[in-house]
Amino acid sequence: MDRRVEEAIGAQLRYCAGNRRRIARRLRELDEEWDLESVLESNASIVTALGVIAGAVVNRRVPSVPVSWAASLVRLAANGLLPLEPLLRRLGLRTSREIEIERMALTIMRGDLERAPASLAGRRTSDSGIRVVRH
Template sequence: MDRRVEESIGAQLRSCAGNRRRITRRLRELDDEWDLESVLESKASIVTALGVIAGAVVNRRAPSVPVSWAASVVRLAANGLLPVEPLLRRLGLRSSREIEIERMALTIMLGDLDRGPASLAGRRIPDNGIRVVRH
């Protein structure tokens, strides 16, 4: 996990500690947060359409953008590598796993262990433990 993301999660957890209302609000915010993978997949069709239109109208080289975007989606599906990840991280996006780690920690803080970890696309999240950065 990226150190900045880990520190951000720790800061969020510390700011919510002991405040049930704040924890509940943060959990709702996490429900609405888009992860890296979802952004990449959902924007692929938009980028492809714009690239095809730009290629037909503006410049024949424009389709190279949707081709590289599609290659990123294929590479993500094949081996989990995401070539545009540094750019998306600079925009403030986190991986689904990072979001889920924060969600699980907040759920534990609430004492709501009956709910268990949420699933991602029908898969259970592996229990690798949660490390919170303390300052």
């Protein structure tokens, strides 16, 4: 996990600690937060649609843009490398895993783990999630 993301999660957890309203508000914010993967998927569909339309109407070479975007997504799926990731990270996007770590830490802080479904309660918290909570 990116060090800046860890520090931001730690700051949020410290800010929310002991305040059920802040925890509830932050959990609602996390429910609405777009993760890196969702942004990539939605942008891929938009770029593809616009490329196809532009290729049909403007210039036949324009579809090379969605093809290069699709190649980036294939590269991401194959080896986890995405050329745009540093830019998207600077814009504040986090992975779904990072968002889930914060969500689980807040759930634990609020004391909901006993009431969580068995699939969540039985899941092992990741090392990075534990490290964030301890800071």
